[in-house]
Amino acid sequence: MSSPELPHSSRREFLGAAAFALAGMGVSAPALMAQTAKGAPGQPPKRPPNPYVYQFKIGKIDCFSISDGHMLFRQGLDLMWPESDRPKMKDALVFNRERLDALPLYVNVLGLRIGDEVALIDAGFGERHPNPNFGWLAEGLKTLGIRPEQVTTGFLSHCHTDHLDGFVLGDKPAYPNAKIHMLKAEHDFWRGPNPDFSKSKRDKKPLPAMVKSVNRSFDILKDQIVFASDGQKVFHDAVTVIAAPGHTDGHACFEIRSGEESLVHISDVVHHHVLMFEDAGWTVAMDHDPETSVKTRKKLFTRMAAERSRAYGFHLPWPGLGTVVPKGEQYAWVPERFSWGS
Template sequence: MDKLQSEASRRHFIGGLGAAIGTLGLTAPALCAKQVAADAPTDAEGKAIPEKTISNPYIYKFSIGKFEAWSISDGYGTFTKGVSRKMRPPADRPEMSKALTALGERPDDMTLYVNILLLRKDKEVILVDAGFGPHQRTTWGWLADAMDSIGIAFADVTHAMLSHSHIDHIGGLASGGKILFPNAAVHVLREELDFWRAKEPDFSKSHRTDDIPGMIRNVRNSFDTLQPNLVIHKDGDQILDGAMTIISAPGHTDGHAIFRIASEGETLLHISDLSHNHVLMFENPSWFIDFDHHPQVAIATRNKVFAEIAATRERIYGFHLPWPGLGVVIPKDAKHANGRRGYQWVAAAHRWDF
């Protein structure tokens, strides 16, 4: 019987937690402060982060035609200052708070979910992004425990799709100079690789305030480690006999990709980081988060894709939407001052009949 929520074995991971958290600009909630050693890693605000004491993967099984599919939570992060901290434009923040409140959500903090899609068909095992990785603890890095629970080993993974290279997506692919999925082809868009390997990656349009040189260094190191396994793609490329299409969706990063999985007449569109919240980016697709490298391009991409999926009602999976991240996007009647239509995320009903 499949488990919705699994209490898996306790693991104690060590490593560059403080740097990784700083890279994303998130804070971890304070837990069991008395357990924190004097030399414990610290978060972006200098607060000590306790050793991993909670292992709590969430695993939701479903299917796409002949593919078995699991939505795995790799954990979550919380922006403790809510919409005022990371969402733009600043002048619209009161309106953002109103939109959240109207749907019963708190405007004073904002949770960022981290959902990893795992697929299996015959001998092919496909991971779509890899989460923060085993160097994380407490609120992130739950993928390994979840895969243990499912009974799929890292060595069983034949394909790893990389939507883009921020730490919450690439962090789990390599650790300590070693690729963690040794038998996996790692699929990435050419534009993503070119961006990070450019002499000076262009962050001039981004509102990121974190350690950009450190992030560039980490991503380049990851790509150096992954190099023997990399398969470089262009927009529209397909793998798995056409069952997986890699679609360019730029703006969040240059080579940000979304993925369509199709089998036996069923599809799922994985929208990666087109939305970091289940209310805000749908309410007004022109609202954006500081993590976007090129916000205006990200907004244009979001408007284009949302218009399509709101018309087709295709089943959607979101990396940062509330776990398990499955649902549809519907149009809202009202148009915004910029003429753009708003949308609404509607989560799918849970099913446990597999």
């Protein structure tokens, strides 16, 4: 998911932006109110405390899931396609006792720790984002005692705001020692002379600003970006990059493996914990190429349901851990229970 799209260049204007513009970007009314209720003059806006740090293991790897915040899409099912299936989507939401007035999306960052080295898979909105509902990753890392310099490896599933922006802090890299791995197809799409959004159902108005923002981030991160290929193993060979196109051209998922245990980070193959499982053919407006995203989702779900793989969803209810299970012809998301561990 990529909205609300808020390019760096326009952030300062954000606080003064008209409410209708914010609504169009998917920023909720409470978020707007919280945002305009700033802290003391000269002080940054108050952020809610971030208790959302969850630690777990994959084999011998210490892992953590940090909530970078949450989004609420007031457009609700108007964001979902095909349009003719919206009554069925509504039925699915009602049956599952989900809210109908808006689509809630979580923003989850998965981290891995091997020795002193830390890897982050995507980086959220960035700690300087003016919306207090976003950008909690830095605080979560602090809670875990992890310094930005310790992050030696980054993975970028794709370049939408909620995934890329946290790798940048102002006009500098947020994690100066990290090599950031991404598929070349993703890089080339945004760097191309004319990125093609013609198949996407998304609002086209914010796109020029979004392309500009991504390119600005690429400029800042140019010495850190490393092109990964499909199937390549990175970070002590524990993470395998999986090409998963559709949401964007070079969208990637990641399989983490240690010993007999594994987990598949499904990135933005799924945006809602009911809808895309109820029918893997339902798509969200932000997909660049909906037809390809459906193919990718079906392929991944078939494999994951057969293997009962442990999964992690960037936009699924925090901490994002669960399993994709077969349900008739389709699937269901079974979230993993919290474990208080040792």
